[in-house]
Amino acid sequence: MQYALNPTGDRIEAIKGGRAVCPICDSQVLAKCGEIVVHHWAHEAGQDCDAWFEPETEWHRAWKALFPPECVEVPFGEHRADIFTRKGVVIELQNSSISGEEIRAREACYKRMVWLVNASHFTDRLFLMERYGESNCFKLRWKNLRPTWQFAKKPVYLDLGSGSLSGLMGREVLTVHEHPAIPMQKRIERSRYQSVDVGAFGRSSIILLNTLHARGWGxxxxxxxxDLLRVLGF
Ligand SMILES: [Zn+2]
Structure with missing residues (x-):
């Protein structure tokens, strides 16, 4: 976690050799300020008291940094909401895979919430197939879908990172689709991805899942x- 409490009850960030107290369980936490991991507080006893704990990454920190510190890691009972906006919406930042059961449990706990998923690891499995009229909505094909996201009842936003919507229509594919080593069927499929007109939305780097069906169509x-920050509020 990014914040813990000092003896006077102020929220402080980890500094080398630092000690503080966990705001959820009151136990001792130690600063972890290595060169590879993001600087954070870890429970002295080892296990994090929040069962929904996920190791912090630069990606988490970059999103948290967009919000005032008091909106970050807000206690909800025995859990810490990653971000709790001033509009009263919890933003759960999800980097690793998560079970359907845990999705349901977190949604029941936070109620007004959205998911923000780091999709930059798997943009190569996301494809735009078609644009719906002149709208900013597109048909999606999610190859080898992580089935758990079908269980989400709250909005799921995928963060494409440095990728963009144009990337999802297969920019990389453009150069290789003529390659003789690629089977004909694949070449046909890939040329379909390329034909999607993404219009002014080509540079968008966030996609909101409108629908998601089994087998990865949505x-x-x-x-x-x-746009996302405007919707959610600071
Ligand atoms: Zn704790």
């Missing part, structure tokens, strides 16, 4: 970070 709405 639809998405394109937006960028500024």
């Amino acid at each position: 639809s998405v709405k394109a937006m960028d970070r500024v």
Whole structure:
């Protein structure tokens, strides 16, 4: 976690050799300030008291940094909400895979919440198939779908990282689809991805899952970070 409490009850960030107290369970936490891991507080006893704990990454920190410190790691009973906006919406930042059971449990706990998923690891499995009219909505094909996201009842936003909507229509594919080593069927499929007109939304780096069906078909709405922050509020 990013914040712990000092003896006077102030929220402080980890500094080398530091000690503080966990705001959820009151136990001792130690600063971890290595060169590889993101600087954070870890429970002295080892196990994090929040069963929904996920190791912090630069990605988590970059999103948290967009919000005032009091909106970050807000205690909800025995859990810490990653971000709790001033509009009263919890943003759960999800980097690793998660079970359907845990999705349901977190949604029941936070109620007004959205998921923000780091999709930058798997943009190579996301493809835009079609644009719906002149809208900013597109048909999505999610190859080898992580089935758990079908269980989400709250909005799921995928963060494409440095990728963009144009990337999802297969920019990389453009150069290789003529390659003789690629089977004909694949070449046909890939040329379909290329033909999607993403219009002004090509540079969008966030997609909201509108629908998601078994076998990885669904639809998405394109937006960028500024749109997302506007929707959720600071
Ligand atoms: Zn704790």
